[in-house]
Each structure stands twice: as structure tokens, then as C-alpha cells.
């Protein structure tokens with residue numbers, strides 16, 4: 028009886044400590060109603076392990092900085108409820124996969140951010156501040172295609188979920204290619220062809236195996252897999268026309 | 271199993287890749303064998319006697335299965351990447367089981383023909 032009571036009140040949380048050669052350390056944390064994974068980590072850091080390193084900022088699913096691997100899957104921890112992911116009261120929390128580890132749950136995101144540049148992502152406009160703003164028809168097919176991928180919060184969850192990234196570090200990965208797709212559909216972008224050439228070049232969209240892990244895990248339900256398929260279609264049909 | 275790999279689309283992608291590699295390894299031998307017919311029937315017949323051996327038949331069945339798995343999963347990938355229609359399922363996961371059944375059907379037809 029005592030044991031059952033204890034299990035319902037406490038969670039066993041195994042947290043990665045150290046760098047690549049670190050290990051999982053187990054903590055007991057009180058189970059509460061409405062508890063997120065980030066709440067658990069914060070409680071451990073405040074009351075048990077002040078040296079625990081982790082990242083977060085907004086706590087409401089906007090900044091994309093709190094992503095970690097929870098029971099084997101990458102997730103945004105501030106919006107992931109414990110009840111949804113714990114297995115019989117046990118949680119294993121590790122840093123994101125496919126990125127160099129700095130300390131505990133913190134990864135170096137530089138290789139991920141670099142992929143945005145490698146995908147030909149910087150926007151370059153053709154107008155100056157003296158010109159009238161460009162008119163973009165919200166109903167046009169290009170705008171709708173861009174709109175579908177625009178809200179990315181840069182959390183690197185998809186990059187961490189993608190097996191092709193883990194096999195081939197040269198692969199740009201889902202978020203960078205998704206960004207390239209939005210630019211190719213942005214009629215204000217001055218060099219859509221150049222963006223496509225980079226997104227299709229070495230380590231580009233041709234390396235995607237269409238596993239769909241990126242789409243399956245994106246916390247805000249973007250569809251990078253579909254954006255990558257769009258890039259592949261450009262190779263056959265040419266740049267999207269504004270219809 | 272790693273939870274990132276425990277879904278149908280992943281298994282379909284791996285099935286497509288593995289069957290593709292198996293075919294790439296086998297096809298050069300296949301063409302070499304067919305090429306031996308260019309020097310007269312005798313050359314080919316020398317190899318064809320082996321096709322009566324059970325292990326060779328089983329291997330042939332395996333190859334037919336690989337070919338059909340690769341074909342049907344390949345068709346799925348083409349639909350996945352080149353088509354859009356209303357209600358298009360993100361990764362056409364619903365197609366994976368029918369693709370496997372179609373491949374098995376081809377394998378069964380082969381077995382019936384051989385027996």
C-alpha cells in the first residue's frame with residue numbers, strides 16, 4: 028500500500044549530467060497536477076542540483092530554446108506535460124540528439140543555425156525604403172505555400188529527430204530546407220534561383236529519405252517533410268509560379 | 271526499439287533502401303548470366319541447371335520479393351513527393367501495409383509458378 032502511494036506521488040527522473048561522456052543521474056521529484064517537463068527540470072535545479080545546466084526563456088512555446096530529448100523523443104519541454112510522456116512514473120531527460128553537448132541538457136546550436144545559411148536562407152529584397160511596399164496576394168499559391176512553413180520557432184526538434192542528420196552531418200536538415208522553401212515561395216526575394224541551387228546542392232533536399240520524423244515531431248505542427256518534397260518538385264517543374 | 275524508428279513510414283523507407291541495395295548487388299550477376307547467352311545457349315544452360323536446386327529457388331523468391339518491395343515502396347515515395355491532393359496524408363503511412371501485401375502477393379504468385 029505504502030509503495031503504491033509513493034509511486035503515485037513521486038516521479039523517478041533520470042537526467043543526463045556532463046558532456047558526451049556523462050551519465051544519467053536519478054532524482055526523485057514530487058508528482059503534481061499540471062506539471063511540465065520544464066517544471067521538473069526547474070524543480071531539480073532549484074532544490075536538488077543547483078549546478079544543473081539547461082536552457083529556457085519564454086516558458087510558453089514561443090522562443091524554441093527549451094527542447095530536450097524526453098524518453099527518447101525530442102520535445103519542447105515547456106509545453107510537454109509529464110502525464111503525456113512518463114512511463115509508469117519514470118522519465119529520462121537528455122540533451123537533443125545530433126548536436127554537440129556543452130553541459131548537462133545544453134547543446135551547442137551553432138551547427139543547426141548554420142544550416143539555415145547553408146540552405147540559401149538569407150532574405151534579400153529588391154526594394155529600398157523609398158519604394159512602396161510589395162503587394163503580396165494572401166490567396167496566391169506561393170504565399171499559401173510560404174505561409175505553411177513560416178512560423179518555425181527554431182527549436183531544433185526536427186533536426187534532432189531526423190535520422191539522416193545523424194548519418195550525414197553534411198545534410199542541411201528539415202528546418203533549414205523548410206526555410207529555403209518559404210523563401211523560394213516569397214516573390215519579394217531577389218534570388219530564388221540561388222536559394223534553390225543551395226537547397227538542392229550538396230547535403231540538400233536530395234538527401235531526405237521522406238521518413239517524416241521531422242513532421243511527426245515538430246511541436247507547432249509544421250510540415251518540413253512536405254516543404255522538402257516541394258523543393259524536390261522544383262527540380263522537375265521549375266520555380267513555383269505565382270498563381 | 272528506438273521510438274524515433276518505431277513507425278510505418280520509417281520501416282517503409284528502410285525497406286525501400288535495403289531492397290534497393292540488395293538489388294544493386296544482385297543485378298550485375300543477373301546481367302552477367304543473361305550475357306552468357308550471347309555466346310550460345312550452352313553458356314546459359316550451364317547456369318540454368320542450378321535453378322532446380324531448392325536453395326537457389328528460395329534465393330530467387332527472395333529476389334522477387336526484394337524487387338516487388340522496392341517497386342511498391344518506390345511508387346509510394348513517388349506519390350508522396352510528387353503529388354498533392356486534398357486530404358493527402360502527410361507521409362502516406364496508410365499505404366505501407368497495402369504495399370507489403372502487394373509485394374507478398376507477387377511473391378506468392380512466384381511460388382505458385384515455381385512449384
Ligand code: SF4
Nearest residue numbers: 189235236238239241
Ligand atoms: S522527412 Fe527528411 S528531413 Fe524529415 S526526418 Fe525524414 S529524412 Fe529527415
Ligand code: SF4
Nearest residue numbers: 179180182183185245
Ligand atoms: S520546423 Fe518545427 S521542429 Fe523544426 S525547428 Fe521549426 S518549429 Fe522546431
Ligand code: FES
Nearest residue numbers: 086088091093105
Ligand atoms: S521555453 Fe520558450 S519554447 Fe519552451
